[in-house]
Amino acid sequence: MATKTRQILLHERPNGLPDKNTFAFKHIEIDSPAEGEVLLQMIYISVDPYMRGRMDDRESYVPPFPLHKPIAGGAIAKVLESRDDSLKEGDYVTGNLPWQQYVNVSASDVRKVQAEAAPVSAYLSAVGMPGLTAYFGTLSIGQPKQGETFVISGGAGAVGSLAGQIAKMQGARVVGIAGTDEKLDYMKSIGFDEVINYKTEDLTKAIKRTCPDKVDVYFDNVGGEMSDIVLDHLNKFARVVQCGAISTYNDPDNYGPRVQFKLIKSSALMKGFIIGDYADEFEEATKQLAAWVASGDLQYEETILTGFDRIPEAFIGLFTGRNTGKLLVDVSE
Missing domain, CATH: 3.90.180.10 (Medium-chain alcohol dehydrogenases, catalytic domain)
Known part of the structure; x- marks a missing residue:
């Protein structure tokens, strides 16, 4: 029929x-x-x-x-x-x-x-592609350690909100960046230590305020001018997780400063990835994400x-x- x-x-x-x-x-x-x-x-x-x-x-x-x-x-x-x-x-x-x-x-x-x-x-959010992206980006590339500062652009988004919570589980101090007060409230409610509204606050001053010991891990979902500023505040041996650049997707001619010197002076690692890079590990990661959701350790x-x-x-x-x-x-x- x-x-x-x-x-x-x-x-x-x-x-x-x-x-x-x-x-x-x-x-x-x-x-x-x-x-x-x-x-x-x-x-x-x-x-x-x-x-x-x-x-x-x-x-x-x-x-x-x-x-x-x-x-x-x-x-x-x-x-x-x-x-x-x-x-x-x-x-x-x-x-x-x-x-x-x-x-x-x-x-x-x-x-x-x-x-x-x-x-x-949840198999399209916390236990799906966004959860897997946050999981591998945070744990395999970012590798946050106890007491380190973990900064996330797009911190209230599907990936950023999960990445921040996973970083918190590793003992990191988490700073989230978003564009509305409602999103800031949400990030606070899921345990972020500091939040920044990039639309109402000077971002350079905000990074200095919230990251007095600079940035150890930057999980980047946004790119553009926001990331240019965060990259100026990297610690020695920082890790930059290049997950997305949504601010540039509709403006392909948006070119920012060169990043090579910023990475050299901080001896930083910057790595881009797609979720398919970790396909062999999906089953184990999905089980872990589902367990965190079931226990309430991972909110979404x-x-x-x-x-x-x-x-x-x-x-x-x-x-x-x-x-x-x-x-x-x-x-x-």
């Missing part, structure tokens, strides 16, 4: 910040799943900053999204019909899935989530919009700071 569904396509490549013309909605019908496939109903769709880079036609660590094809990203879905023994009707799965309400995929392209271990939405926040039509709005909202924690769209209607 055919199933009617809507999908969201990349209509045109954005020049700067995406807008409504970036996206197009399309109605299609899909057939019943073939052997080895499952029919999925989307429940939660994740919008993530890295997806902005895939909208440009340029070489990167992942291919660009093709024009006039469905955009795809992290999602949680429910199995409605299965033609594979590994999954049954009612199971929840996660994977890189197209922005559409229903879809047939190979069972091997999705992974069953343990709904009893954590809420299913989700900003959830409701309705398939609001996916473009949610995506654009990533770049205007509308979310605290992970930004998701509930499309389970």
Whole structure:
């Protein structure tokens, strides 16, 4: 039996910040799943900053999204019909899935989530890609030690809020940077030692105020001028975790100061990474993150919009700071 569904396509490549013309909605019908496939109903769709880079036609660590094809990203879905023994009707799965309400995929392209271990939405936040990114960025690259100062840009975001808590577990003193008083309150509520509102405070003075012993680890989600300033305050043998640069994603010509001298004078390590670098360790890390969530040691926040039509709005909202924690769209209607 055919199933009617809507999908969201990349209509045109954005020049700067995406807008409504970036996206197009399309109605299609899909057939019943073939052997080895499952029919999925989307429940939660994740919008993530890295997806902005895939909208440009340029070489990167992942291919660009093709024009006039469905955009795809992290999602949680429910199995409605299965033609594979590994999954049954009612199971929840996660994977890189197209922005559409229903879809047939190979069972091997999705992974069953343990709904009893954590809420299913958490597999897109604290126990999913943001949690894994925070986990490996903090523990494998940042390696914060007892008493060190750990600074995070985008500290109230999906990754930053988790990275700060993981650093606290290692005994670090955590300083979070964000752009609203509400986000500062949130960072305080999850245990950050100091918080900075970069929109209302001179950032150079704020770093000196909150980091009197300078910065040992900088977990960078923002890039741009903010990071230029933090890099001026690195301690000897500091580590810079280059996770993201969201302030520059819609402005590719935004070039800042050269960083080489800053790294040389502090003997600092600066390393960029993508989460796929640690794929062999996902299972162990996911178990640890789920255990921390279950015990209450790792708190997380989700900003959830409701309705398939609001996916473009949610995506654009990533770049205007509308979310605290992970930004998701509930499309389970």
